[in-house]
Amino acid sequence: MAVDFKFRKNAVSSLTNQIGVYILTDLDQVPIYVGQSKDGIRSRVSRHLTSARSDIIANRQIDVWEIAYVWAFPVAEKSEIDELEAVLFHHYDPRSQLMNGTLPRSPDVLPALPKPSQVVQVMSDAEIEDRKQPEQRLPRQASHYAQLVGHFLAVKNSSQIARAMDAHFDRLRKYHYNLLGRADPSVDEKEDG
16 A cells, blocks of 8 residues: 555644654554654654655664654753653653664653653554555565664664664564464465375
8 A cells, every 4th residue: 555645744734843752653553763853843753754854874763664653742942852852762662662863861760651742643544554464564674674784784883773673673573473373274284184
């Protein structure tokens, strides 16, 4: 199924353009990246989704094919952004490793998890359902993982890329087992008989 660019453009246009922190989540609403924007959440997210980020590492680490939801956490002052990003990162990273390049400092005390002021679905329901299929998701994840490995070996052997490789490998393993769970045991019986 092709990307519904009209849906995505309309969805992104509904995001706040206040400064703050945002979370990119996958098809299952699992956070995969926590970012900050000092020039407006909408414009930063738009650059992610079009791979127009100037940060080549962020472009390689995140597979935009998986991004289906954006959670927005606007703030009033730029001075609040770093702390909020750190809180969100350190709440979500232990649950499912995030693909951030630079890791925010760990807060001395982790406060309660704030709720997003906006949750915007940036992919149509039909696209989400199609992409959740293991026969779609596993090959895509395998391809992205292979690209990261190639970049790590040929261009930049860094801890940031290694961390992204770990996160993608964990996802690859999950999608692998989801696909194996769909194996048809009757095929094995026919081959044995």
